Amino acid sequence: MPDKPEPAPFVTAAEISRLAGVTRATVSNWRRRHADFPDPAGGSDASPLYDLQAVEGWLAARGQLPVGSPLDDVKAQLRRHPDGFEIAQRMSAVVLALVRIGEKGQKELLGCAAEALPASMGTVMRDHAAEVPGGAALTGFERGDEPVLRAVVRGVHETGAVPVLDALAELPRDEAGVRGAYATPAALVELMADLVAGAGDSYPQSILDPACGTGGLLVAAAERGATALYGQDVMPAQAGQALARLGVLVPSAAAHMSDGDSLRHDAFPELEAEAALCNPPYGDRDWGHDELAYDARWEYGLPPKGEPELAWLQHCLSHLASGGYAVLVLPPGTAERASGRRVRAELVRRGAVRAIVALPTGIAPPLHVGLHLWVVQKPVHERPESLSILFLDASAPGALSDVRATGGRGEKMIDEEGLREAIARRWRAFVTSSETFETEPGIARAVGVVDLLDDVTDLTPARHTRATTVAVNPARFAEQMRKARTELARAASTLTALNDEGAWPMVGEKTRAWRTATVADLARGAALSVQRAPSSTRNPQAHGTTDRREPGDGRRALTAADVTAGQAASGRVAEGQEAKAIEIMQGDILLPEMLRPLDTRARVADAQDAGNLLGPSLWLFRPDPERLDPWFLAGFLSADENVHSVATGSTMRRIDARRLRVPLIPLNEQREYGQAFRHLHALRAAAALAARLASETTRELKVGLTGGALVPSTFGHTSTP
Known part of the structure; x- marks a missing residue:
């Protein structure tokens, strides 16, 4: 008796936008402007559904289908599977079993033929049933499950278990x-x-x-x-x-x-x-x-x-x-x-x-x-x-x-x-x-x-x-405010000076265009190396400490939060894992793995950063100084159009750093751009400091006035009407 045909997987317009890495508005424009865009295959007028295979074919024919990362492949295979939500629930236990068998076992599974992988995975689940709660009941994989299983194995092997679990978690909560x-x-x-x-x-x-x-x-x-x-x-x-x-x-x-x-x-x-x-x-x-x-x-x-x-x-x-x-x-x-x-x-x-x-x-x-x-x-x-x-x-x-x-x-x-x-x-x-x-x-x-x-x-x-005031010493409070205002004036002067330095000339009638290469291409040519924290030292739940040691114990780790906030290294790798951690060197570029809504910031490691350890959720780029200027590289790697073009995921968007593109220009020109990016970094830091000091000073002055420690500057010098 012939096999019953599997139902075609469907996607919504929102899922098409995530698949192609574009906005919902772009998908709407495609539907209106291109007669060959796939017709709805289900759903309603307000919320149409499209055949996934037809959509992928249309996107691929126009070069709109991005090169998928392992995590993209996991989500794509779940969408294609007729029981995607049900099998996604089973995959969490599979991920845990894959961790238990280690990299060697994962390689062996990736080497299995398509028809053999479901049975081999079932054997793994049985062999590790004692270490994977509920795993003994999840051994009956079928041949149709092979693409999902292979994607999950590849994802765990190449990106680690936690990112794959994150990808599995990106399912509709309204189920x-x-x-x-x-x-x-x-x-x-x-x-x-x-x-x-x-x-x-x-x-x-x-x-x-x-x-x-x-x-x-x-x-x-x-x-x-x-x-x-x-x-x-x-x-x-x-x-x-x-x-x-x-x-x-x-x-x-x-x-x-x-x-x-x-x-x-x-x-x-x-x-x-x-x-x-x-x-x-x-x-x-x-x-x-x-x-x-x-x-x-x-x-x-x-x-x-x-x-x-x-x-x-x-x-x-x-x-x-x-x-x-x-x-x-x-x-x-x-x-x-x-x-x-x-x-x-x-x-x-x-x-x-x-x-x-x-x-x-x-x-x-x-x-x-x-x-x-x-x-x-x-x-x-x-x-x-x-x-x-x-x-x-x-x-x-x-x-x-x-x-x-x-x-x-x-x-x-x-x-x-x-x-x-x-x-x-x-x-x-x-x-x-x-x-x-x-x-x-x-x-x-x-x-x-x-x-x-x-x-x-x-x-x-x-x-x-806000319903109470505390008595303060007026003289002491006034002295604190004098120092605060002096510090604010100094920060404002620095900001003004940086803003007044030189003009930014127009390039000409047309914007400048460059020939570019991906980070992966540059790494293959030994122009730079790309690194991440080893999986054994990562703590994906936290931006800071990963153990309970006292602040003086061990070396600090630079985290994604530190890079974003522009602060000193505040994290720490797990005890006993420092030997496996990556040491930061002066001139390294640090880029957060997670895409920020408006502005993803890169950081060029200075002398204070050198010697710290690479923390979680960060990409580290180590350029050859004879071929790439660090500040030039940091500026272009963190450009909005660059990071948004290579971000993957929906709820949590991650930057696939190896697909970032860098202009190929002579080193002397790179240094000119690098100097400009360094200036912008200093301008941003000065603006942030001035804004913080202004907020703190005005708040404290208001407390002083309302609490009776200060009086207005004109107090006693104007007549009362």
Whole structure:
């Protein structure tokens, strides 16, 4: 009997734009202007679907189909597979098995014939069933699975396991019908994992995440010392991803993973973990209010139907051992909505709320909302009325004077690493001694429980941090402001001088054109070398530290966040991995792997950078100084049109550095361009410094005026009408 024909895979217009590396508008123009553009093969008038094979043929005929990277191939094969979503769920376990067999085993699989690969992969899954949870059930691969399997093996072999898991995660989240569910950004992951340790004496050993997604929070906790990890997610694919990530990144930790709705079907009803981390879905009114009305978890009161966040918060508290902390990301309305007042009041009265931190808008999705971090604690006993709660308002750019502003218009204006450390430092100081915690007007304040129990129990940080002033010494404050204004004037003069240096002449009637070569071509010709951090030293979840050593231990690693912010090396490779790490040399060019929305910045390593180690998520280019000028190379490698033309991926766009193009011009001309790019770098640095100092100075002057330490410059010299 002949085989049943496989259904043709379809793609949307958005997927065509990602496939071709163009915008949605370009795809719309193709549809209107080219009569031979493939007709819709399904869907609706508002959302048509196109036959993938026909689209690829049309793009290839016009040279619009980019050369695919291994990760592109993984996603393309998943789109082509008739059961792409289902097989993608199985591939997470396959990735973990591929890590277990190592590079030699991966090469052997790549050498298998097409008809033999599915059976060989099934054998691998059986042989490593003890190391790959659930892998024993994933052995029945068919011949039609071969292209996906081969793409995944190639991807793991050439790019590493975590990028392949990221590619597998780029699937429509609406498959599970989850509203208000978002991935937690790396900077927020690291901050939450820091806060849950309390004063930081010892890290909690058992951690629960009841809405674990792909496991980022659990990975961060394990990297800090947690040994027992419990996770649950309503999407089976996400739970499988989390299990695979934990197995790849922290194989020594014991991972317990389950799928299902944590509120309706708690997978760990008897668990008492030492800590919990959670970024729950927000605004989901269908969380089970009616069916869970008499649930024992609502110790602080039944959460209203419109307050699912208070249900998640109490779920976490119910799973904590006495004295354990939980850190949750919650929308700002949770702190002040009238419907949740009774539950908030009970949480405050019984000492469960320990801190609420207002975060800057845009630090995590939904990007238009300034989220809050709630730190809660399972009460050890009935708390005294003298207990206080820390309110920390970091919501405005520049609110924390020890956090540097970065970026330009339309970008984040927060140094995420500095923000993380500033918040964590204040939290540790509060936990160590809440009675002696020093109030910072407009920023941080410890408020007694009794003062919070009013008719509204509004726990919005800004309401409490901006409602107090602290007496200061006017003479000391005036001297600080004089020094600040002097420093600002010096920075402004430097910026003005750099801006006035020379003119930028027009080239002529037409723009200049060059013959170019790719980075891969230049590397083959030994004009430069391209390197990345070895996979064993990378930490894809973090921009900074990867272990818990003290700042003086070992050499620093330069991270992507350091390059973007223009700051000194702040990261660190895992203990015992320094011998495998790549040492940075003066003249190396560092380029972030992830594409930035507006401006991807390259960095030319100077004498201070030399000797540091190459951190995660960075490309390193080492040019032959007799053939390539470093600053010339950095300028063209980071050009917007260059990096956008070689970026791959959809949710997380990565720069395929080997496809970047560089003009082929004589070395003396390169040096002229290099000098120009160096000047622009200095101009940008001076502008950033002046902007930061201006923000800090104006804020402090305003505090001085409103706090009574300063008076207007005309005070006492003008008559009062």
